Amino acid sequence: MAQHHNQTAQTLAVTANRLLDGEVVYFTAGGSWSEHFGDAAVVHNKDDGEALLQKAMPSVEALEIIGPYLFEVRELGDGAAPVSVRENIRMKGPTVRLDLGKQAERPRV
Amino acid sequence: MILRNINNRFEFVEDNFERIEDDAPVPATGAVLVSANRWLEEHDALSGRAEPVGVWIEGDGDLEGLGEKCAQLELVALRFPVFKDGRAYSQARLLRERYGFKGELRATGNILRDQLAFMERCGFDAFELDERVGLEQFNKALTEISVCYQPTGDGRVPVYQLRAARTPLEQTRATA
Amino acid sequence: MYRYDEFDHKIVTERVEQFRGQVARRLSGELSEDEFKPLRLMNGLYLQLHAYMLRVAVPYGTLSSKQLRQLAHIARKYDKGYAHFTTRQNVQYNWPRLADVPDILKDLADVEMHALQTSGNCIRNITTDPYAGVSADELEDPRPWAEILRQWSSLHPEFSFLPRKFKIAINGAKEDRAAILFHDIGIGMARGDNDEVGFRVYVGGGQGRTPMIAECIREFLPKADLLAYMEAILRVYNRFGRRDNLYKSRIKILVHQIGAEDMAKQVEVEFAAIQKQSDSLKVPQKEVDRILAYFAPKNYESLGEFAPETEEARLADEAFARWLDVNTADHKVPGYRIVNISTKPIGGIPGDMSADDMDAVADLADKFSFSELRVTHKQNLTFTDVRRKDLHALWKALDERGLASANISLITDQIACPGLDYCNLANTRSIPIAQEISQRFEDADLQRRIGRLHINISGCINACGHHHVGHIGILGVDKKGVEYYQVGLGGSSDNNGSIGKIVGPAFARNEIVDAIGTIVDTYLDQRVDGEEFLDTYRRIGLQPFKETLYDTAQH
Numbered sequence: 001m002a003q004h005h006n007q008t009a010q011t012l013a014v015t016a017n018r019l020l021d022g023e024v025v026y027f028t029a030g031g032s033w034s035e036h037f038g039d040a041a042v043v044h045n046k047d048d049g050e051a052l053l054q055k056a057m058p059s060v061e062a063l064e065i066i067g068p069y070l071f072e073v074r075e076l077g078d079g080a081a082p083v084s085v086r087e088n089i090r091m092k093g094p095t096v097r098l099d100l101g102k103q104a105e106r107p108r109v
Numbered sequence: 110m111i112l113r114n115i116n117n118r119f120e121f122v123e124d125n126f127e128r129i130e131d132d133a134p135v136p137a138t139g140a141v142l143v144s145a146n147r148w149l150e151e152h153d154a155l156s157g158r159a160e161p162v163g164v165w166i167e168g169d170g171d172l173e174g175l176g177e178k179c180a181q182l183e184l185v186a187l188r189f190p191v192f193k194d195g196r197a198y199s200q201a202r203l204l205r206e207r208y209g210f211k212g213e214l215r216a217t218g219n220i221l222r223d224q225l226a227f228m229e230r231c232g233f234d235a236f237e238l239d240e241r242v243g244l245e246q247f248n249k250a251l252t253e254i255s256v257c258y259q260p261t262g263d264g265r266v267p268v269y270q271l272r273a274a275r276t277p278l279e280q281t282r283a284t285a
Numbered sequence: 286m287y288r289y290d291e292f293d294h295k296i297v298t299e300r301v302e303q304f305r306g307q308v309a310r311r312l313s314g315e316l317s318e319d320e321f322k323p324l325r326l327m328n329g330l331y332l333q334l335h336a337y338m339l340r341v342a343v344p345y346g347t348l349s350s351k352q353l354r355q356l357a358h359i360a361r362k363y364d365k366g367y368a369h370f371t372t373r374q375n376v377q378y379n380w381p382r383l384a385d386v387p388d389i390l391k392d393l394a395d396v397e398m399h400a401l402q403t404s405g406n407c408i409r410n411i412t413t414d415p416y417a418g419v420s421a422d423e424l425e426d427p428r429p430w431a432e433i434l435r436q437w438s439s440l441h442p443e444f445s446f447l448p449r450k451f452k453i454a455i456n457g458a459k460e461d462r463a464a465i466l467f468h469d470i471g472i473g474m475a476r477g478d479n480d481e482v483g484f485r486v487y488v489g490g491g492q493g494r495t496p497m498i499a500e501c502i503r504e505f506l507p508k509a510d511l512l513a514y515m516e517a518i519l520r521v522y523n524r525f526g527r528r529d530n531l532y533k534s535r536i537k538i539l540v541h542q543i544g545a546e547d548m549a550k551q552v553e554v555e556f557a558a559i560q561k562q563s564d565s566l567k568v569p570q571k572e573v574d575r576i577l578a579y580f581a582p583k584n585y586e587s588l589g590e591f592a593p594e595t596e597e598a599r600l601a602d603e604a605f606a607r608w609l610d611v612n613t614a615d616h617k618v619p620g621y622r623i624v625n626i627s628t629k630p631i632g633g634i635p636g637d638m639s640a641d642d643m644d645a646v647a648d649l650a651d652k653f654s655f656s657e658l659r660v661t662h663k664q665n666l667t668f669t670d671v672r673r674k675d676l677h678a679l680w681k682a683l684d685e686r687g688l689a690s691a692n693i694s695l696i697t698d699q700i701a702c703p704g705l706d707y708c709n710l711a712n713t714r715s716i717p718i719a720q721e722i723s724q725r726f727e728d729a730d731l732q733r734r735i736g737r738l739h740i741n742i743s744g745c746i747n748a749c750g751h752h753h754v755g756h757i758g759i760l761g762v763d764k765k766g767v768e769y770y771q772v773g774l775g776g777s778s779d780n781n782g783s784i785g786k787i788v789g790p791a792f793a794r795n796e797i798v799d800a801i802g803t804i805v806d807t808y809l810d811q812r813v814d815g816e817e818f819l820d821t822y823r824r825i826g827l828q829p830f831k832e833t834l835y836d837t838a839q840h
Contacts, residue, residue, distance in 0.1 A: 019312070021382040022336035066318050066332065084766045085714070086705060090334050094706035096634055096716045100365055100380075101335050193323060193406065195446025199523045202443055206562055223307065223324055230442035253303045256296040258436040259512075260565035261443065268292045268436065273569035280575070 009072035011080070012049035013040040014056045015090065016065035024090045024102070025065060027056040033065060035102065037091045042073055042080050111215070112236040112247060114229065119247045124237070126163050126184060142186060145175050156181055165217070168196050176208040185210060186237070189218035198231045205232035206262035225250040230261050286347050286657055287432045287579045289397040296439070297394045300401060304328050305387035312384065327445070328390070329403030333709050336380045340403040341393060345413040345431040345455075346374030346660040350647040353658065355396040357643035363389050368643065370628060370636040372700055372751055373452070374412050374660040375403055379707055401439055406447045408438035408519070412454045414462040415661040418580060419669045421617040424474045425482050427457035429576045430511060433568055437512050444519045448526035448534040451519070452491075455484075464662060464778035466490045466499045467754060469536045470518060477505035484511060488518060488548060489540030492748035496784045497537040500545035502552060508573075510556075512566040517556035521548070583655050583670055588620025592674035605680050607729060608691040613676065620673050624654070626666040626683060627690040627698060631727045632720050635701045636664035645686050653679045663700055665693065695732040696740060696805070697723045700751050704744030704761065705768075711744035713761025713768035718742055721798045726805075735805060738818040741776070754778035756818050757804060758785040759797065770797040774804070774830060775822045786827055789835050800834055807833045 014027035025033040026040035034040070043049050049070045056068045072083040082088050093101015111124045126142040129135050135143065135151075140161040148155055148164045155162050163184025164175070179185060185204060187197040197216065204210040215235040216228050225236065225247060260267045272280075289297070304324075311321040325331075329340035341356070348356075356376055360368045363385045369377040381389060393399055402409055411431045418426040434453060438444070444451070456463040457474040465471025471487035484506040490499030506514050522536045540548045559566065599606045614623040626646065629635050638646075646666060650658045653675050654668035661667055671679060683689040692698045699722060702708065704715030719742055726732055741755030752758030758773035770792050773785030792800045807830050812821040822830075 017332055017336075020384060022332055024335060060318070061314075063312065063314050085768060086334070089705055089714075093335060094716075095714065096706050096720065193446050194528055195406075195444070196524055196528075198443045198446065199520050202520075207558060221320065224446075227440075227442035227445055249306075253306075254296060254299050254440060256292050256299070258296070258439050259441055260563075262563075262565075267565070268296075269568045269572040270565075271292065272290070272575065273571040 009070075009083070010045050011042060011073050011075060012044075012046070012052070012070045013037075013042050013073050013080075013082075014049075014052050014068055014070055015040070015087070016056070016059070016068035019063055019066055022066075027052065027059075027068065031055060033059065037082070038079065040073075040080075042075075110238050110240065112238055112244075113213075114234045114251075117251070119244060119251070121244065126161070128165070140183070142184065145170055148182075149174055149178075152178070163213070163215075166200065168194050168218075170200070172200060172203055172208070176203065179204060179208050179210040179212075182210070182212055184213040184215060184235075186215040186217050187233075189216060189220060192219040192221050192224060198227065201228070201231040201233055202261060222246050222250050226254060230257065230263050230265070232261070232263060286349060287344075287428075287576065293397070293436075294394075297397070297399050297401075300328075300399065300440070301387060301390040301394050304390060308383060308387055323405060326404040327402060327407065328386075329400035330381075330383075330386055331404060331709070333379065333703075333707050334705075335707065337383055337386070338707070339378045339381045339386060339389060339400060340371070341376045341378070341398060341400050342403050342410045343374050343376055343398075343660050344435045345411055345417070345428055346415055346662075347428065348658050348660060349396075350650040350656040350658070352396045352398055353643050353647040353650070355392060355398070357640040357647070359389055359392055360640040360643070362392075366641075367637055367639045369634075369703065370638065370660050370664045370666070372662050372664060372702075372749065373403075373410055374415075374662055375410055376660070377703075379703075404450075405445070406449050406451075407445045408441065408447075408451045408453065411435050411438070412452070412463055412468075412662060414456050414458055415659040415667045416462060416614065416623055416669065417457055417659075418582070419616050419618075419621075419623060420458050420460075420462075421615050422459040423457045423617070424459070424476065425457050426580050427455040427463075427472070427474055428580050429573070430472070430484075430508070431455050432576050432579075433511070433573070434515070437515070443516075444523060447519070447523055448528045449531070449536075451522075451536070453515075459780075461778075461780045461782075464751075464754065464782075466782035467492055467496075467751075467778055468499065469522075470515070471499045472511075475505055477507070481507065483507045486514065486518075488552075489537040489545065490782075491535050491537045492751060492753045493535065494532050494746050494748075495535075495537065496748070496753040497541060498782050498784065499537075500540065500548075502545055502549035509567050510560075512568065513559045514552070514556050516566060517552045517559055520555055521551045525551075582618075585618045585621065585670070586672070588672060588674070590619045590673070592620065592672075592676070595673050595676050598677040602677075604684070604689075604691070605677060607733070608680055608684075608689055609676060611691040611695065611733070612689075612693045613671075616670070622671050622673055622676060624668040624671045624676070624679065625661070625693045626658075626668065626688055627692050628665050629692060629698055629719075629723065630687055630690045631697060632724050633690075634716050635699055635719055642686055642688060645682075646688070649679060649682055663693075663698060665698070691729065692732060694737045694739065696726045696735050696738045697732060698739070699723065700739070700741040700755070702743050702750035704742075704750075708744060708749075710747060711761070712746075712763035713744050713770065715742040715744040715750055715759075715761060718759060718761075718770065718797060722801055725798055725802060735809065736817045738805075739777075740801070751778070752776070753784050754782070755785060756822070757801065759801075762791055764791075768794045770794070770800075772797075772800060772804070772834075774827060775819065777819055788827055788830055803833050804830055 029041040073080045092103040142163045145164045161183035165186040168190045217237040331338045364378040453470045454463040454468040455472040467490045475485035486503040487499035659667040701715040701719040705711040741751040742759040743750030743752040744761040754776040760771045776785030
């Protein structure tokens, strides 16, 4: 079964699926959910990761999202990117249908 | 609290049976619920009681030895350790249809509203619940699906028997 | 094909409303996700990587053109304009919104379809031979019995919370085209004493983590006893199957642990007790006849076997001739052919079809094949009743839409699960591997030269891509977040069912397609006249492939 995140990972963000339509969403620093990975809050150690996840949990009860979890990200020059193939596919959409999923949306202004 | 099906309507009733753990003595009076093993082991003593005796069977419990004697019992309680453990459905049907058990067949453990209709079709007529809530939902659960494709001994006639009993004219209308 | 009567309509309509209530309770917060999950699964609704996924049952793979048009409509209205045909002869939508699902189910009910038991630990969609009813090698049509089993298993109160999912396949022909040896219960039509036709029953086959070939526990079962015998098997399984370990809870593990002989004994004891109890599980003959009538032979014309216009076109058009040879099969009635429509163009996504193509196929089914079609467990579509003289016109119409890929059972007719592009359980992607292999073997002449070769690809151990029974099976494995692919050889799901053997260490993403190339080259080097891949493999074994793949001969 797919691993959600590497236990030793230090750079982390929180993701979930939206209850209404299953859309992939990311937990932001402002405590809301965004469809865009670029808006995700990124933390730099496991404790902060757990704290971020705890902060996200009430959204389950609030019927906003399902199954929030931490995943590993990698810092790049001017941003971050998910580490695993799985999270990259969730971030963009199916690699075999570039016309579908988030990758198909017009870039944000 | 016990939810009982009384004339096809659920009602909450008090549980009159006292559950007696295996290491506790059985009181001389009052209705008691004991484990199936204990009942089999202390059968002579327990069947001498004037007041009702029921047994509980765990999810992995066997009906060996008990089935044939179940007519002597007022109550059999079958347990669903978690809702997705469906063994008690088979146990219930065996008790009702194979061994002819006529007493109260009670579901205990993890009972969800959306399983009630399945349980009922397998022969359960009582459900142990923590709280006295959801009566309306429970009643709705019983009537959501009015047609059954398979016979289970609950008295409902499966569709294939209903169809076979149709007159040719009814048959023509049904498929028109 | 079978048509609903008022009872079938009622149960499906009530089920839609029941699910509508369940969704409303979820959206109002009355049900938590943990409570809702088993309910949505029993209606075929999953949560995948990007969205929910709805799996719609196509009972034993049979669809009317009207139903296919409705599936296209649903794809447009509620999804993203396409659908995916699965190895269980079902249809999946990858992008439905939770709140829309009750309406989708309502639209399905309008055309006598549902999503009942397409997931969950219950009896799943019954599958059968896509050529059922029309093949020349058939003892009897298994579809009426598949329908009787569909009804009996629908919302079965005793068997909706089994230890694990439960799959039944039934085949009526000499050739096993339903992979019955790889199902929890496999049923083959068989002839008993006095020429009576009934069933031979196998139990305990399956793929997944522990692949096993089913064993026969009943040589001959009279037709009238089918449901009682099924209840006996299911009851033994429900009571004694393991529930402590997800990976050991299929019936195959129980059969393996107690042995087929003991399993047969337990089932026979339960069967005898059920029979003694009552005969209520015997479907009345009148009802059997009612169902049989829906599957009566079509109103075939009496035609000669030879169709001059088709023969002329065959000589004039090489592409048509190739399609005729590869994609069509013998029909039991002279002047008719079975036509397979491949969903696997070069570089395409196996099993995917656009709503527009679905509409076009529905129109062609109306025109050429009695308004019916089948979904196959190889993720293709079949027109079962095409007049030989119409073949060229049908081919032209298909070809115009790019639906005339002539590759049935060839190397580019691969089975692939959705894999990590969609699936929440997957470790690796499957579809891109299938696409690259397809492109590698694009040359039609090369494909024909290679001959019958089934490549099956699964993106995880659950084996939805049937890798264990691929002549070449590819299993995606995750190594620290990186995709690797393990290769097995020699699997087969036909009458001589076999499970593929792993050839050696897994290949990296950028090595796997070359590895398949090496395997094919090795086979072409080693094969002797008339051999197919499986023949060659069974003659020479794994070693020659190991040597060329891992270059071990030099070490």
